[in-house]
Amino acid sequence: MIVVTSEEIAGTPRDASGPGWQSRRMIVREHGMGHSVHETRVAKGAELHLHYKNHFETNYCISGEGEVENVSTGEVFPIVPGTIYALNEHDPHILRAKEALLLVCVFTPPLSGSEVHREDGSYAEG
Numbered sequence: 462m463i464v465v466t467s468e469e470i471a472g473t474p475r476d477a478s479g480p481g482w483q484s485r486r487m488i489v490r491e492h493g494m495g496h497s498v499h500e501t502r503v504a505k506g507a508e509l510h511l512h513y514k515n516h517f518e519t520n521y522c523i524s525g526e527g528e529v530e531n532v533s534t535g536e537v538f539p540i541v542p543g544t545i546y547a548l549n550e551h552d553p554h555i556l557r558a559k560e561a562l563l564l565v566c567v568f569t570p571p572l573s574g575s576e577v578h579r580e581d582g583s584y585a586e587g
């Protein structure tokens with residue numbers, strides 16, 4: 462069994478951040494689960510242009526308020542506590558935080574833990 466706390470990830474290489482976001486990678490590739498699970502915070506007012514070309518990502522909103530835009534279709538979906546959005550088509554998207562967002566984020570294949578976005582909004586292949 463694997464038991465991890467947010468506190469023990471704080472300040473380690475698995476406590477990654479970039480402009481407007483911070484993410485503690487709690488379950489990572491080395492755990493061998495086939496996915497990674499992150500505690501992700503997006504700052505109020507942040508607008509993230511993302512495109513996970515090499516991963517599927519699912520996000521569950523615990524708190525905050527925002528919206529996600531599917532850049533391919535122009536659709537905009539509100540994000541409130543209890544909302545899940547899943548990028549099942551590697552969709553290019555824009556995440557906007559109207560209020561600070563707390564998300565549980567799942568990546569398949571798993572991240573190794575210290576990744577930050579490349580210029581195109583993706584992470585490298587694992």
Ligand SMILES: CC(=O)NCC[C@H](N)C(=O)O
Nearest residue numbers: 482484499501511520566
């Ligand atoms: C929602 C989102 O993609 N935020 C950026 C960080 C990412 N979720 C991660 O944990 O790597």
